[in-house]
Amino acid sequence: MKRLIALAAAALAAAPLLAAEPVEGRWINAEKTAVIQIGACGASTCGRIAQFLVPPPQGDDQRDVHNSDQTKRARKLLGMAILTGFADKGDEWGGTIYDPKSGKTYRSVIRRKGANQLEVKGCIRPFCKTQVWTRAR
Template sequence: MKLYIAAASLLAATPLAAAAPIEGRWVTEEKDAVIQIADCGRSTCGRIAKFLVPPPQGADQRDVNNKDKALRSRKLLGMPVLTGFAEEADLWRGMIYDPKSGKTYRSIIRRKGANSLEVKGCIGPFCQTQVWSRAS
């Protein structure tokens, strides 16, 4: 019994693992864009920094698929696609916007080593996962 209490005390005193930083430039799984993830005041966000594959209307492509008609004229280049991310234990939680569908999803991001991110977009309990790699 003493061993159990000592082990429980040790676990209670151990801090939770901190999430590995996600800041930096990341190439999407489709290898069509570079996303710059950085501090955005009270949260962490990610913007489209560069197109690796030009969208249909070129570098001046607008957010034509957005469900909000008022946002359809904004340029994709420089637009935030990751918003409101906050550190939670060993991961980051926020929202991810898909300009191809015009939809926003709940998102979870985890570092998977120095050069990769696991990025999930979720609807309810169902998530789709991508792996982004560090841009060189």
């Protein structure tokens, strides 16, 4: 019985080691055009466009003109969630990523690569494109 309790205690102590590194914070996308604020959104984690570093054609009033859903084309990009539904999957976070340039949503995986880098993957079936975002200061 003591051995079983010791094994259970060891398993509980090791559980935090299996959690993905936190991804919250402000991140500059790979193109260096925007700052994405990642944080809690209800029960999941999401990332919103917090600031444009390179102003789009309509400035801060830029709308989601490339969205394949015509009913969403009038929404502003600034403040819009482009990372949605992210949950801790052990050594990474899984959710979806929206690309305002193409108007498409992709399955996504993100993971920390050190204190100041975030690896962001967008995938269609087995094919993925990876970017590295840097922490905004």
